[in-house]
Amino acid sequence: MLPFAPADRTAFPFVSGEYRIKHVTADWERQGCLTLRRAVFCDEQTIFEADDHDGLDAAALPIAAIACVAGMPEQVVGTVRIHQAEPGLWWGSRLAVHRDYRGAAWLGTQLIQHAVGTAQARGCTRFLAQVQVQNLRLFERLHWRSLQAIRVQGRPHVLMQADLAHYPPRVEDELRFVVRTRAAA
Numbered sequence: 166m167l168p169f170a171p172a173d174r175t176a177f178p179f180v181s182g183e184y185r186i187k188h189v190t191a192d193w194e195r196q197g198c199l200t201l202r203r204a205v206f207c208d209e210q211t212i213f214e215a216d217d218h219d220g221l222d223a224a225a226l227p228i229a230a231i232a233c234v235a236g237m238p239e240q241v242v243g244t245v246r247i248h249q250a251e252p253g254l255w256w257g258s259r260l261a262v263h264r265d266y267r268g269a270a271w272l273g274t275q276l277i278q279h280a281v282g283t284a285q286a287r288g289c290t291r292f293l294a295q296v297q298v299q300n301l302r303l304f305e306r307l308h309w310r311s312l313q314a315i316r317v318q319g320r321p322h323v324l325m326q327a328d329l330a331h332y333p334p335r336v337e338d339e340l341r342f343v344v345r346t347r348a349a350a
Contacts, residue, residue, distance in 0.1 A: 182343060183232070183233040183234075183236065183341070183343050184230055184231060184232055184233060184242075184272070184275075184341070184343075185229075185230070185231045185233060185238060185339055185340070185341050186228065186229070186230050186231075186243075186275050186276060186279045186339070186340045187228065187229055187231065187338060187339035187340070188226060188227075188228055188283070188338045188339070189226075189227040189228065189229050190338075194227075194229050194231065194238075194241060195227060197229065197231075197240065197241030197244075198227050198229050198241055198244040198246075199218065200241070201241055201242070201243070201244050201261050201263055202217050202244060202259050202261050203216060203217060204261075204263075204264075205261040205262075205263075205264075206259070206261065209264070212317075212318045212320060213318065217259065221246070221248055221258065222246070224248050225246035225247060225248040225258070226246065226247050226248065226283070227244060227245075227246045228244065228245050228246065228247065228276060228279055228280055228283070229241045229243065229244050230242050230243030230244065230262070230266075230272050230275065230276055232266070240263075241263075242262065242263040242265075242266040242272070243261065243262040243263065243266065243272050243273065243276050244259065244260070244261050244276070245257055245258070245259060245260040245261075245276045245277065245280045246258055246259050247280045247283060247284055249284070249287070249288075249289075252288070253288060253289060253290035253291060254289075254290070254291050254293070255281075255284035255287075255289040255291070255292045255293070256292070256293050256294060257277070257280045257281070257284075257292065257293075257294040258294060258295065260273065260276060260277065260294075260300075262276075273300075273303060274303070274307060275340070277304070277307055278307070278332065278335075279335060279340065281327050281329070281332040282332050282333060282334055282335030283335050285329060285332055285333065285334040285335070286334035286335055286336045289329065290329070291326065291329075292326065292327040292329060292332075293312075293324065293325065293326050293327075294309075294324075294325055294327075295315060295317050295322045295323075295324055295325075296309075296322060296323050296324075296325045297320070297321075297322055298321045298322065298323060301323055301325075304325050307327075307331070308327065308328040308330075308331040308332075309325045309326060309327050309328065310325065310326055310328065311323045311324070311325055312324040312325060312326055
């Protein structure tokens with residue numbers, strides 16, 4: 166500890182105010198998504214043992230939320246993947262947000278909106294997801310409806326469907342956001 170630092174000082178992680186929500190194109194982005202998924206679904210939630218990778222990863226389109234510093238992409242802090250199961254039927258899965266960025270509820274919201282909007286632009290007529298029970302209210306606020314209670318990996322989930330009327334098609338592969346934070350008083 167530095168001699169001038171107070172003994173009871175609490176360290177807070179740096180949280181960027183600039184983000185990109187984008188379709189994954191670079192290897193480092195893909196690896197960042199997989200690393201984040203492993204941290205959330207294996208280490209933190211212990212839903213999977215060592216890896217959450219499955220056969221859908223080869224066909225799915227991964228989407229990343231990337232925190233930027235001085236305009237430059239720095240770290241994958243959120244991810245979701247989408248895939249078309251049959252013509253018109255799309256699924257979203259593996260929505261994850263880095264622990265330090267969960268206070269920004271809008272980040273998960275933007276990932277969901279970009280996922281459904283991207284599918285809409287590609288001909289989606291029905292969009293489904295298996296949602297963890299603790300995330301049910303978020304999805305309901307985003308105009309999703311519950312279809313049935315299910316279990317995934319032995320954990321309670323809800324099969325949900327997006328109301329596509331609330332998700333205009335998004336043809337952009339990348340969106341940029343700057344979040345203004347209040348300075349501490």
